[in-house]
Amino acid sequence: MIKANDPNRKSWVGLPSDCDFSIQNIPFGIFKSNNDGPRAATAIGNKVLDLSALQEEGLLDGLGLPTGVFTKSTLNEFMGLGKAVCRSVRDRLSDLLEEGNAELRDNEALKARAFYDMREVEMLMPVNVPNYTDFYSSEQHAFNVGTMFRGPENALMPNWKHIPVGYHGRASSIVVSGTPFHRPKGQTKADDAEAPSFGPCRLLDFELEMAYITGKENPLGDPVSTNEADDYIFGFVILNDWSARDIQKWEYVPLGPFLAKNFASHVSPWVVTMDALEPFMVDGPEQDPEVLPYLKYDEATHFDVKLEVGIQPDGSDETTVSNSNFKHMYWNVRQQLAHHTVNGCNMQVGDMYGSGTISGPEESAYGSMLELSWRGTKPIPMKDGSERKFIQDGDTVIMRGHAEKNGVRVGFGEVKAKVLPAK
Template identity: 50%
Template sequence: MTHLIRSWVETANDPETAFPLNNLPFGVFSAGDAPRCAVAIGDKVLDLAALQAAGLLPDQGFDHPALNTFMASGRQAWHDIRETLTDLLRAGNETPAVQAALHDMNSVTLHLPFTVSEFTDFYAGRQHAFNVGSLFRDPANALPPNWLHIPIGYNGRASTVVVSGTDVHRPMGQMKGPQDDTPRFGPCQRLDIELEMGAVVGTPSAMGTSVSVDEADDMIFGYVLLNDWSARDIQAWEYQPLGPFQAKAFATTISPWVVTKAALEAFRTDTPPREKELLPHIKDTGPMLYDIDLSVTMTPENGQPTVICKTNYNTMYYSAAQQLAHHASSGCAMRTGDLLGSGTISGPEQGMFGSLLEMTWGGKNPITLKGGQTRTFIEDGDTLALHGSAQGDGYRIGFGPCTGTILPAKRTGSA
């Protein structure tokens, strides 16, 4: 396990900060002016465009309002920039130029860190798949026949991926309950979250080519927290035979900082033992998951936050590298800025389930929040927040906030 790298930015040495010098996650910020690229360090934001203009960093498009140019530059550039920033911020190396490029984090606006090219959501958590299959079928047939052989996924919507803090309107949609004779159109009544990690593709692949699992791992720039909001009642009516559509197209929230693979390297861990041997194109080649503690809080309007889930990314059945390798295996071109959702991350026990669908077992078992309110699904005014960090020796690697508040549906048609 690596130790804390001390910085002259004193708040970066606090063992409770999400952003020590060991982390250096990349994002995009503005301070009443044009958005540009940055890294987080302690309670500060370091303006990379200013360092680029001062000649302290090479031109990697840090003056752009997205990280895509830098992400496309590849592993060596990612390594070199990270090493340069580490040296500039290391204890004893303070300079006026770098000091002048720091902003208080609470005084800036954080933006979507990269332009999302495509969004693919997977279904790669075994416990979640088993829970959902048990709810809608039965435990003996919970997993689809293909589940233990390939990471199942569907193509989502890049247009509605939003940064943490963006309010989300309750979706409208067509629903048909088991007792209804005909479908109806109206606001979702069974609104849910999905606790996920998102892998961000840096370097692209060419159409018509495949990539190995190791090559796929090299293509991944970093990771974000991801909440794939889900309208369960809309989904139940629409998903057969082609899977989720409008039920998941209305919003996906991600954290504002992309944590690099280099920052997570000390926390690599193996995927679980295989129940069926995987085919060569997605076979495990080493530790490709990460030991990242995850949790979810729910806060009702004017209420207190309640922790409703605690789990870990290491419970996933398929790694992001395996998901990416499978995605490209048909010859599908992967692009800089592609976002791959892990699928809901649920552990083996009740308190480790990553969706309300599982927590309340389809709405049958309400959860009680601080203050006495109960929930089966999300109500208007509720704020959901995802939290994640990897614990090191005297430091932790955090992802920053991944929050969203649900506003009433916008009724623009017949309801």
């Protein structure tokens, strides 16, 4: 049998050129159409395929699926069935969509009720997120930010190359692509001011990140090793973890991010599985100094995923401002999960973990406006003739990502959000 990731596999569904959702992808998401309730789907080409319709027709029998699992409003119950079941569903969907398989291809009645045009459905938040953790794992990003505030000699804090630094964020304000949000307000303090003032954030920034989602729980007290981590990670989304830089500067000492980070974070709607990304794993950087034993790992665990960020001013064309790559990380996802649980912290199904801002070695690959404009000293020109130091009201920020190898493209679609004026 041809494996799901085989580059020779072809689909009978027409695929546009540069299509993110190839037959080698088979992501999972939640959608709704017309007056129907939320349900689970996969994406193929520019089509959304209703998984509940396939299950009702009996095409997913024998895979260990509870009745109605694809009619839920999130993927949490499905993910919680375990990697083996989820993998068997992805494999079965690949077979059904393969060019030589007539089971679905020739069933016109089922196709009519199972397939939807991607432009005609509403994509919803794919998972319920019980807990959210944001890491700080790109060395270039950490160096850039540290250089701005402490100089290049003291850019990295003493612990940075010894532990995957992170913090617990707010899960309730993680929303799906397309959700507009209002500019946050809070306290800020100018360097020459005697006291803080209150008002809308003036230095609103995006943060280009990836996030992974766990589909398995560990009991309280039981750590997850780097060698076990893959079994816990269900898949990945693109994450725009917005940041209010001026609010953060005033509030972050001594306990770190708070109002500067909890007002909104946006994710792409399709969860691309760990299995689909396996062909795009690459070696990471040499870690020096040598990490402690619990952070060591045996295999390539970085991902060659090309990322881009665009800014679209209201009523104008989009300008690409960053081209980066997920492989530009110092700490990988196995190390992050191992460190997160080494003290006995228990993971839950649906928990989300941000990679931290992803910045590459070139200026064009920096993952935030703080870096791209270097604290506002290098304004970024837009196609309409305007400039950006940070994000303005009416701007829409769009992030996209895909991996490509041997003629196969596995993509994430996009995550976009428009900034509305402060309330």
